Amino acid sequence: MFNTKRWRRLSIITLTILSVIITLAIIAFDQAAALNAAFKIQTYKIIKDDTSEENSNYFELDYTTFGPNGFSDRNTNLQGIKAYMDETCEELEAEGLVLLKNDNNALPLAKNSKVSLFFQGSYNFNYSTSGSSATTSTADYPTLTDALTRSGLTVNTTLNEFNEKAYSDGFKRGKPNMVYMVREIGYDAYTVPVKSSFSEYGDAAIFVLSRDSGEGNDITTTGSDGEDGTYLSLTSKERGVLEEITKLKNDGVFSKIIVILNTAVPIQLDFIDNENIDIDSIIWSGNVGSTGIYALGKALVGDINPSGKLSDTFVKDSFSSPAMAIWELNPNKKFTRKYENYKDYTDIFNETQNCYAVYVEGIYVGYRYYETRYEDNILGNTTYDYDADVAYPFGYGISYTNFTYTNFTVAEQDDSFKVSVNVKNTGSVAGKESVQIYMQKPYTDYDIINDIEKASIELVGFNKTKLLNPNEDETVEVIIPKEMMKSYDAYGMGTYILDDGDYYLSTGKSSHDALNNIILAKGYTPDSAANETLTYKYTVDEFDAETYSKSLETGNDIVNRFEFADFNLYQNSGYNTVTYVSRKDWEGTWPTESIVVSLSDGMVIDNTPNKPIIEDGSTMPIFSEDSGLSLIMLKGIEYDNELWDKLLNQMSYAEMAYLITNGQHNTVLVESVNKPATRDENGPNGVSGSLTGTAFPSEGIWASSFNPELLKKAGKALGEDAVAAGITGLYASGVNIHRTPFGGRAHEYFSEDPVLSGLASMYETIGMQEKGVWAYVKHFAVNNEETNRNGVAVFLNEQELREIMLVPFEYSFRPSMGNAHATMTSFNRVGVFWTSACSSLMEDVLRDEWGFDGFAITDMAASNAKSFMTFVDGINNGSDCYDGPGSKTALDEYKSSARFANKMREACHRILYVTVNDCAVMNGVSSTDKIVKQASWWEITVIGLIAISGALAACSITLLTLSYIKGKK
Amino acid sequence: MIKNIKSLSGILMIISIVASITALILYILTGVTPFTPKLSTPVIIFLSIGIPFGIASILIPKFSKQIKYLAYIMFLFAFLMFVVAEITYIANIFVAIDGTSFSASFIITFIMLIASFVLALISGNKEEDRLERKEDE
CATH class of the missing domain: 3.40.50.1700 (Glycoside hydrolase family 3 C-terminal domain)
Incomplete structure (x- = not known):
């Protein structure tokens, strides 16, 4: 019984086991959200009030019904939804190839x-x-x-x-x-x-x-x-x-x-x-x-x-675009470079702060470059062989039948143009035709003086015919908002302007075809047969810097917000400058060498994370004051209603910290306000962890369908698939621009064209959110390439940012358009500011200009949270949630800051607002129900193992001690 | 002391010490990464305590066995704290989203840490057996 050797060995073994289990427990609780998502564990239960007669079925789905306990009581027609998903996948491919x-x-x-x-x-x-x-x-x-x-x-x-x-x-x-x-x-x-x-x-x-x-x-x-x-x-x-x-x-x-x-x-x-x-x-x-x-x-x-019609230009030389020209000049033909003097800062900077990329192309992304230079060649302003570069232009695609376009008419309305064209199937086989509407804006002397670039042709809208039998025709209508005529004037008025001059609307069977129609209408000779009857000229008599200088969504001013991203305007640029490619002088502005950038002292300061909080005189908010409110009671209540203040007062600081910092594939349960936990998963080509396992085609194929109804159907299908698996947030759609053919995540993004990308995302978002599933449209913003994505500083001018890179997001978020309720930001920076910590992006543009009413989550913060994706920088500048394993104490060091506490409160407000109004997880929750935490099986197991191994260790040590004492006696 | 070094237990402890020193040096030189911008203090502390314990177990034969076990505990804790500190890096690789893989320095540090506590434990057991045989003799 008192064998010292036996008890010594057992003590060591049990202590070892206890140490390992405690360590695993620390890790498990740290990664609790990921574990619960992986094991599909529901972390809460609803204590129902059986006397309630409220109808708490807020979202109706086609393939999933909800029992008395609501969202956790789902019953899915698995066969039906599998068939629906498969059918939708096939349909996307059928209309997109x-x-x-x-x-x-x-x-x-x-x-x-x-x-x-x-x-x-x-x-x-x-x-x-x-x-x-x-x-x-x-x-x-x-x-x-x-x-x-x-x-x-x-x-x-x-x-x-x-x-x-x-x-x-x-x-x-x-x-x-x-x-x-x-x-x-x-x-x-x-x-x-x-x-x-x-x-x-x-x-x-x-x-x-x-x-x-x-x-x-x-x-x-x-x-x-x-x-x-x-x-x-x-x-x-x-x-x-x-x-x-x-x-x-x-x-x-x-x-x-x-x-x-x-x-x-x-x-x-x-x-x-x-x-x-x-x-x-x-x-x-x-x-x-x-x-x-x-x-x-x-x-x-x-x-x-x-x-289908091409959503990207297919070229004969992958390096022919200006974006690729600079890429080719960089060392090792890489997307990024290191700052020239980065070695001077190795003691304070890490790998996430050393790299940058400069977008020299301005608005000349994809067909905007090829078609504009093509027209300039015809106009005699440059020498350019279009056919040497372009194999198939944007918007191109043929059929087994033929279509003719006639009766192109444009009716001006108050804020839009109603464009109509008759499409007739003149072939022998039934088929559908995508109708693309393009616009040419005038390139004026004002533009030349103020460095405003204008593409010769831009997609402004589209629609698709029904299946037309041979000899059948259909008049297709597309509404084009007049807002499409605006241009961004970064160096002059610092806002959107409407140039005076001639605007052309056109249609054609590709971007090149539509441009040729305009070229002919202007009296020049295009490179192939054209039809000037498919164009419409609209003249603006007066230059206008007022109409679009305020947001049509919110009425707030639109001014330059991103001068720090343009070396030619950035106050801390040091000696760094950029020559952007310009149609003023294609040859003279074409990149001939890699752009070498040195960090200035100001850039170093801007590039450094964990910036100090500057108090703004606000008072510390109230915490843990119970008003007897439940989140569901605020469904439909306006965002600024004082009831929200009372609800938020019920939360503790720890609860707020947990909700904000622990957003890894979920938003957590908040017991004080009866908010259930939600589960989020990856897209965008399918629902990760779905019951059907269906994957949709790459997003470029979706966009190539040019079919609004089909895109909406894709969104609905993803929504159905998500809810069936208990998921109410999808990290989708991906809308970053195909800036080059080499972007690693091109399969998740739609197109090189911002309007096609934006409208595709808008339709998908509308469909998905109908089902009570949030669309976390991503990655906000300028995440076009993958190399050094963790922290790469992207420099570009504001015209490119607003007219190309941000448009897909704008269309996704504006309440009058996609009205997406969530977004995921990106790993990279705009200028040297991490996107999630860039208040110009997260607050000024996203909310003040666009009227976004949802919440913003970071990309996977577990990777970089400690190096540059820091809590203080993100939360202080408009980010609401971190895709990482946070904790209730993660924000304790900022407890004394009233400003920071108010920012946390605002973040929680946004998350709660979107949860109660737009999330299927609230199905089954009535105002008198109570939501409580439910321990998962692994938590119980881990605690049990700690208790058992702790008891065994204690016994072993006790018996070891007794054996020593006995031995001494 | 010489007998102590020449015994199997002594040899194992020396290898354990070498492994732990290697782990410590490698960790200090390469442990700072974008995933872990700061070194884990507990790792350094436990290794720093364990190494002298290991050396002392060779130099002080009288308490060699007990000190070996103490060294083992320190090395075990160092390893566990290393895993905790690197969990985001490890999780990122297993999630396999962006192609990040284990670096050579991480793998070597990991192996050296395991070697240090495993060998220290075996060394302690062997020392115990050796002393028992000596008593029986």
């Missing part, structure tokens, strides 16, 4: 055609991506062979087996050492049996060109196996196979060559001009999601008539 080329009506293929599938993408198709929008597994997704077989085609199995073996032998896409590689197998490895099979399956050679993308890294610009060193060009092996099959086509072995661009980002299409490669048809499919591949199969055989 874009037919780019179709020589000799190579498509559609006849059913019963025998086809051969080439390239690893045919075996390892690109459905989704990596990062926060990844699907859990694509193993069960239908293959391309499945889809084609279902559509009536017969696929070459010998070649398929060869592709499969090549894949297992290592010829597959990958990212070794963070460099994207294609690793396609060369034609010299094709075996005799494979080559012999071609003639039997020679109705079509279908090539699948796949490229991956993902969060955390940009697409590789150098060091990949693409022929020009990028991941987006053909590799020599791919080119070799295409050339060999072209020879076989010339010899009659294959009838046609079809290329499927299976990538979220635009592949460089220089090879379409290669005289040794003869492609009949090209389809852009994007990433197809879980069931979109069936739509692709149907499109190939004509069961679906392609109706």
